[in-house]
Amino acid sequence: MQFELNAQARTLQGSGASRRLRRAKKVPAIIYGGSVAPEMVELDHNDLILALAKEAFHSSVITLKVEGKAQTVLLRDAQMHAYKRQVLHADFQRVDTTHAVHQKVPLHFINAEAAPGVKLAGGTVSHAMNEVDVTCLPQDLPAFIEVDLKDLQAGQTLHVSQLVYPQGVKPVMHGSDDPVVVAITAKKAAAAEGEEAAPAA
Helix, strand or coil: CCEEEEEEECCCCCHHHHHHHHHCCEEEEEEECCCCCCEEEEEEHHHHHHHHCCHHHHHCCEEEEECCEEEEEEEEEEEECCCCCCEEEEEEEECCCCCCEEEEEEEEEECCCCCHHHHCCCCEEEECCCEEEEEECHHHCCCCEEEECCCCCCCCEEEHHHCCCCCCCEECCCCCCCCEEEEEECCCCHHHHHHHHCCCC
């Protein structure tokens, strides 16, 4: 999915200037990274909050046009108001299409109801992770990673290394660590078979 946002250069800084921007339905933001100095910009609040509502926006390469000049960026942070539906500030990082990036990508779980451990054994699906850290070239970055549970038995687990990744995409592993992504917890045998059939009084 392609995302494109327009921004304007921001010259005034400080909390007072930021408050005035927010009252004008603008969001103060910063673009950093690469060999160019950080840029202070402002974006239209409605455009940004509509984009933030889309899951793919958080893990996609974004074309950010500042005064008409396009830059390729990733969203690194969006600070939200404690209780209002309002974006207070956003951080974007420039990316180079020839260099790999690290990014957290959401996991989409499918076929949970068809998993033998659920359908036949009455087990429960337990999610240990909802996103996975991957590395790839910006243009190969997937919007999500699909996790198919159709073959998972009761008591089995799926680890990060066992997921199916698109071509050019690799999980970021730390040493020999291979975290559990999802498991099917076996149903406790009828409360331990009535506590081994309570002895007669």
